[in-house]
Amino acid sequence: MKKICAFLSIIILLLMPGANNPVFAEKILEDNVNLIITYNNDTIDNNVKDLIKNSGGQVVSDIPELGASEIRCSPELIEKIRSYQTVKNVSPNPIIKLQKIKMISFKELNKIDQVKGDLFNQYQWDIKNVTNNGKSFNLQSGNHNVVVGIIDTGVDKDHPDLKGNFLGGKNIVPKNFENDLTETGDPNDVEDKSGHGTHVAGTIAGNGRIMGVAPNIGFKSYRIFNKSNDTTGYILATAIVQAVKDKVNVINLSIGGYVIKGKCILTDSKTKKSYKLNDDAEEYSLYKKAIRYAVKNGVTVVASAGNEALDCSNSQNILNYVNNGVKDQGLTYIGNGIEIPGDIKGVITVSASRKDNTIASYSNYGQGVIDISAPGGEMKNITDPNEVYSMCLSSYRDNSYLFMQGTSMAAPKVSALAALTICKYGNIPPKEVAKKIYKSAEKVNTYNSNNYFGHGLVNAYNLLNK
Structure with missing residues (x-):
């Protein structure tokens, strides 16, 4: 997944106009920029919202749980908004794109006898590694009293290997997002338009030709990407809050x-005038705030480390990467870069390993950043057709199956084990869930292994057999 660029500080709840609300400006000004406001004491100031609307801007939505608003306004209004004592910060809300992940599909998958577990037995080395060849299924396979919230591209809810464990969810993508007219704003539209979320769901809760780590666990899908694989940090934060409210x-x-701890400069593409947007990303990160909200409410959060092969303990590496990704949006960050959510207390951050239990060449790493590792697969030699079997097979859209590789394939294995941990030990706090996962991990005896594997390689059988 493409790393989410710096301090995305905000969230949502639709503005409900009341009798005392002023009339909207008749015309929304052109060339408005998308921004996020966070407020002191997590209390949204209606006076600031009135200023924005009466100045030709737009208040897109609020997230009262996080004391934040998404707005569109002229860059010239930024300093006036910042002058309000109730305003904690004004931050950019850049478009984030789903990173391309290597994927391969072979017709031979459909030639195999279509019986339960046939693809698991033939190809899913990664699930076998985590479950000790499926032995953990006999110890604990999950139930629908424990639910995993998958925040992703949606899901093929009718896939034969998933529909038995699908428990609903919500579409978070706004109507006409990024001029995508296929986005109607229907909250029930969780249909996967790229296949990534369906692959993740199969890794967690597949039960059919392929098997997930927790084949009887319940899951909900929260779609945050449109068909072009665009989203924002604000949409992501909204999804996290919604999942918590849904009791996952x-x-x-x-x-x-x-996250960049420092400053962000927005340069107007027409006037070339620059505006200072942020002073302390660490304090005002909406993304970070949303995850803390989840952990505080007893929800275990698992995240992939990313596929940029970055040493995320090196802040300059991150700063350079972020600036290269947002320069076309007129943004420049100055300061120290840190990986998020790896730096947030309570989040389990997962790197990707290969079939031979070495670190994948694409996986991010870093001392104090990686908590644990799980199979993400890697096709090391693209000229060898047999190398595809070193990738991870799971469900895909349109009732199909696909090989993929990435830390996106590693994280759901840990999420599934977190759910199985709760099934076994009850609804224990996220900190205790993480401890049990770490303690049961297989140690990797290589030089500087903590940089790449954290506590080791995840193992469901070890945890459930205790």
Whole structure:
């Protein structure tokens, strides 16, 4: 998944106009920029919202749980908004794109006898590694009293290997988002338009030709990407809050992010005038705030480390990467980069390993960033057709199956184990869930292994057999 660029500080709840609300400006000004406001004491100031609307801007939505608003306004209004004592911060809300992940489909998958577990037995080395060849299924396979919230591209809810464990969810993508007219704003539209979320769901809760780590666990899908694989940090934060309100036990984020502790400069593409947007990303990160909200409410959060092969303990590496990704949006960050959510207390951050239990060449790493590792697969030699079997097979859209590789494939294995931990030990706090996962991990005896594997390689059988 493409790393989420810096301090995305905000969230949502639709503005309900009341009798005392002023009349909207007749015309929304062109060339408005998308921004996020966070407020002191998590209390939204209606006076600030009135200023924005009466100045030709738009208040898109609020997230009262996080004391934040998404707005569109002229860059010239930024300093006036910042002058309000109730305003904690004004931050950019850049578009985030789902990173391309290597994927391969072979017609031979459909030639195999279509019986329960046939693809698991033939190809799913990764699930076998985590479950000791399926032995953990006999110890604990999950139930629908424990639910994993998958925040991703949606799901093929009618896939034969998933429909028995699908428990609903919600579409978070706004109507006409990024001029995508296929987005109607229907909250029930969780249909997967790219296949990524369906692959993740199969890794967690597949039960059919393929098997997940927790083949009887319940899951809900929260769609945050449109058909072009666009989203924002604000949409992501909204999904996290919604999943917590829906009483999920575990959240899977096969998405990562970065925060820049320092400054952000927005340069108007027409006037070339620059505006200072942020002073302290660490304090005002909406993404970070949303995850803390989840952990505080007893939800275990698991996130992929990312596929940029970055040493995320090196702040300059992150700063350079972020600036390269947002320069076309007129943004420049100055300061120290940190990986998010890896730096947030209570989040389990997962790197990707290969079939031979070495670290995948694409996986992010870093001392104090990686908590644990899980199979993400890697096709090391693209000229060898047999290398596809070193990738991870799971469910895909349109009732099909696909090989993929990435930390996106590693994180859901840990999310599934977190859910199985709760099934076994009850609704214990996220900190205790993480401890049990770490303690049961297989140690990797290589030089500097903590940089790459954290506590080791995840193992469901070890945990459930105790």
